[in-house]
Amino acid sequence: MLALNEQREAVGAGAGRARAQVDLCDVRHKFAGGEFLFRPLNATLLPGQRYALTGASGSGKSTLLSILAGWLDPSEGTVLRHGLQSIGWVFQNPHGSARRSVVDHVVLPLLATGASRRHAETQARLVLEAFQLAHRADDAFSVLSGGEAQRLMLARAVASSPDLLLVDEPTAQLDMRTAETVNTALQLVSAGGSIVVVATHDERTADACDQTIALSE
Template sequence: MTLQQVGHRFGQRVMLFHDVNVTLQAGHVYALVGPSGSGKSTMLSILAGWTTPTEGEVLRHGVWRVNWVFQNPCGVARRTAIDHVMLPYLAQGVTVECAERRARALLAEFGLERLADRQYRELSGGEAQRLMLARGVACNADLLLVDEPTAQLDIHTADTVNARLGALARRGTIVVVATHDHRTRDAATDVIDLEDYQ
């Protein structure tokens, strides 16, 4: 996936960023950083294909499936945690038994195995965030966009999430993480600092 001279602004305002030339490669975790208002969420939207940049273009060679894990988790209140993670597997055509087995293993990786049968509305903010990350991984996307994944997590859990995103990238996914967390930045393989494109 390649960004060629990408820039964006809203209306007649000053450009958020311009002349971004970056090639995103499978197997890498990109920390998307910059001060508040620098356009991190806008860049994620451009990468997702939801926003057309004001300038330049995005070439999506090899990227067919995109998943975005938002900063504020949003699930189905009365569905269980395991339901949320099983659904992407079922959509990929696996059996119910296989989907449940994979979902339980993934929940365990995010420290949620004891909450598998709990309804979403019963989860804390940090638990809901980890659940959405687990669901994002289950989607088996070519490009996984993650907005501030560790904002609601303690240090130990945040380190676990960072390691899991790294493991996912090593399986061939492009991972782009918008973050203010220096630990997440340090755990990434590459850094895209939007302040460099002001």
């Protein structure tokens, strides 16, 4: 397998960008009429690290992802984003265009940067190789397994070169072997220089991360 940092270098990821960092300062949240979802959070999120958000259902994992993305303002506290130019989000249920090829899913964000079709496809196939999807490059999204679809969404996110990648329950309902391939893919993403934050109930996924942010005991 090709190292992901080589793939990111090939597509020019990170060139000329400031070092990204996200600081959470006494952040907590509640919805109207409700209780606070989690205790005040203080944390510094850094590139090259994977952070597992853990807690019971309803503890605020997805809410915190939305706060990190800037889609939701916290009820209390401050989120400071330094050098953060791009954010990627991989949802729990992978969404793709059923008839579109695997390689086209990765090509599109590269074309959006102004790359030529030829260059974008060459780089997309390199990224797919890093995620063990090269053999699926010309297949339709509809024929992928759950684990393959999840890895494709991660590959597409990497092609977009996000400073911050948010991932919601990436191994939910996956068997152990498939979950391991997704966890390996997350490691590759962080190794490429992204801040990776993963909301998960899966102890194996949490253990595979570098740090854990527990929202409930």
